[in-house]
Amino acid sequence: MTKTILRALAGETLPTPPIWMMRQAGRYLPEYKATRAQAGDFLSLCYNPDLAAEVTLQPIRRYGFDAAILFADILLLPQALGADLWFVTGEGPRLSTVTTDPEFDKLGRGGMIHDTLSPIYETIKILRRTLPQDTTLIGFAGAPWTVATYMIAGRGTRDQGPAHALKAENRALFEKIIDRLTESTIDYLSAQVEAGAEVVKLFDSWAGSLSGEDFDRYALEPARIITQELKSRHPGLPVIAFPRQAGDKYIGFHAATGADCVAVDDSVTPEWVAEQVQPGGCVQGNLASSHMVTGGDALIAQTRRVVSALSKGPHIFNLGHGITPDANPENVQLMIDTVRAGA
Ligand code: CP3
Numbered sequence: 001m002t003k004t005i006l007r008a009l010a011g012e013t014l015p016t017p018p019i020w021m022m023r024q025a026g027r028y029l030p031e032y033k034a035t036r037a038q039a040g041d042f043l044s045l046c047y048n049p050d051l052a053a054e055v056t057l058q059p060i061r062r063y064g065f066d067a068a069i070l071f072a073d074i075l076l077l078p079q080a081l082g083a084d085l086w087f088v089t090g091e092g093p094r095l096s097t098v099t100t101d102p103e104f105d106k107l108g109r110g111g112m113i114h115d116t117l118s119p120i121y122e123t124i125k126i127l128r129r130t131l132p133q134d135t136t137l138i139g140f141a142g143a144p145w146t147v148a149t150y151m152i153a154g155r156g157t158r159d160q161g162p163a164h165a166l167k168a169e170n171r172a173l174f175e176k177i178i179d180r181l182t183e184s185t186i187d188y189l190s191a192q193v194e195a196g197a198e199v200v201k202l203f204d205s206w207a208g209s210l211s212g213e214d215f216d217r218y219a220l221e222p223a224r225i226i227t228q229e230l231k232s233r234h235p236g237l238p239v240i241a242f243p244r245q246a247g248d249k250y251i252g253f254h255a256a257t258g259a260d261c262v263a264v265d266d267s268v269t270p271e272w273v274a275e276q277v278q279p280g281g282c283v284q285g286n287l288a289s290s291h292m293v294t295g296g297d298a299l300i301a302q303t304r305r306v307v308s309a310l311s312k313g314p315h316i317f318n319l320g321h322g323i324t325p326d327a328n329p330e331n332v333q334l335m336i337d338t339v340r341a342g343a
Pocket residue numbers: 021022023024025026027036042069070071072073074075091092093140142156203205322
């Protein structure tokens with residue numbers, strides 16, 4: 001029997017949508033915090049295959065999600081290309097910046113990333129041996145635009161201002177960065193698939209800050225190139241694209257990129273998604289992650305609404321963005337019970 005996530009990705013409408021959750025291994029879980037303390041810092045956890053596999057498995061054991069997502073981070077790729085990366089507690093990631101040609105010339109090319117990233121492939125191999133047989137393993141990478149926003153600013157930014165500035169002031173360099181990331185993301189995801197990832201997801205968390213032609217050139221086009229190249233290297237590989245906060249640009253994203261599934265955030269209603277996006281193929285989402293903090297009747301009502309609105313086509317239930325550290329683990333169980341009870 002084929003795994004439910006793979007059936008939904010193949011376009012099947014299931015009586016109950018399969019479910020997993022972005023950031024399902026994370027700080028809202030006491031067992032995650034314990035393993036992270038054992039590893040030391042976050043990056044040491046990412047690069048320790050046994051412990052990274054352990055935290056990937058924790059939400060599967062606790063909740064029985066239909067998919068496991070590899071425990072890693074989108075910023076490991078720029079690190080593997082030669083950028084310095086560290087995490088400041090309570091603040092987030094910091095990177096050495098790439099805003100000039102000499103800084104760009106110091107970056108490596110696709111082939112050299114595997115030296116740094118081989119522990120990630122090892123985590124995937126461990127997971128394929130240890131996951132329950134009906135659980136799908138999802139690999140992932142950041143989309144070029146989102147990763148570029150961190151490389152250019154050297155940190156997370158509210159409005160991606162430094163990346164927009166570089167795009168305006170030195171478009172040639174900006175495009176070299178996007179192209180290098182596109183090429184190395186293909187190599188990275190391809191190695192994840194060779195190690196055993198069954199599906200790959202491309203996180204474009206800041207796609208919503210690109211408008212008009214910029215969206216087409218720097219969000220849609222890289223997603224298309226990455227999807228097409230991966231599918232030509234690995235025929236039949238399902239791809240999930242997540243151009244977060246794309247709004248109207250979610251429409252037609254399946255057809256324009258070849259992605260099997262488009263993940264949607266909660267700035268759009270499930271009824272709108274059913275009408276405008278789901279005709280293109282499987283959709284994933286889109287319960288607001290704040291319900292994992294607040295719980296109660298509102299969680300139940302909105303979960304039922306998402307399930308029911310998207311029940312006429314292929315759907316993978318998920319949040320609209322990652323679960324936050326202040327979430328209550330009991331609310332996650334309530335969401336799962338509500339989904340599995342049917343709308
Ligand atoms: O979904 C999963 O559970 C898989 C693992 C995963 C992580 N990050 C683990 C993580 C995935 C898929 C990501 C993606 C990621 N990382 C994105 C894109 C998706 C999104 O959420 O928009 C981005 C922008 C990053 C970069 C990043 N990593 C930031 C900005 C931060 C700091 C913010 C924070 O929550 O502290 C991280 C750290 C991070 N990545 C944590 C986890 C579990 C928290 C680290 C910790 O334990 O302290």
